[in-house]
Amino acid sequence: MNVVIFGLGQQSTPIWYMLTYDSPYRVVGFTVDEAYRTTNIFRGLPLVSFEGVEEYFPPHAHRMFVPLGWKRMNGLRAEKFTQGKAKGYSFISYISSRALIWSSLQIGENCIIQDGVIVEPFARIGHNCNLRSGCMIADHAIISDHCFIGAWAVVAGGAVIGERCVLGLNSTVCDGIKVASGCFIGMGAVVTTDTEKNGVYVGVPARRCA
Known part of the structure; x- marks a missing residue:
């Protein structure tokens, strides 16, 4: 193709x-x-x-x-x-041969899954998402459309990442947490409670700073 x-x-x-x-x-x-x-x-x-x-x-x-x-x-x-x-185009998605995924993965168009990414069974990834090297998406987690998941970030089981979110390097979203749309999660932050839309969250545990 x-x-x-x-x-x-x-x-x-x-x-x-x-x-x-x-x-x-x-x-x-x-x-x-x-x-x-x-x-x-x-x-x-x-x-x-x-x-x-x-x-x-x-x-x-x-x-x-x-x-x-x-x-x-x-x-x-x-x-x-x-x-x-x-314009009438369909979009490919690229999944590295060095990523660990399951054949049942639900993934949208125009996604990138780079080397070392782990996506567990029953996780879902929407359209137009960029998953950088080494990040981990646990079972039943949902990555909504237009998201960027930084290298070595972790999205734990059942967590939901809203549309147009950015998760910084080595950040963590804990089990079952909902990150609202438009949020920026800073490098190394650990999100332990649900967030509000369009917020910037940093620290351990993560707190809204903007």
């Missing part, structure tokens, strides 16, 4: 490498907003304007991947995912 990648940033180059050497997909090109396109070639492949990408890479013959980070609380990645869907 031919794939076009959105973006030229820090996330895009490793994903190009992973898809090339650790997936059944064939990367055939890149796309960015015209305002950021300063060349026609990237990694030896065509680089085209996102505004007209469907003319160069027709949706019926190509899938798309948007491997952006958590900029604007995942808002930029969500925006490009939505725009790509409006």
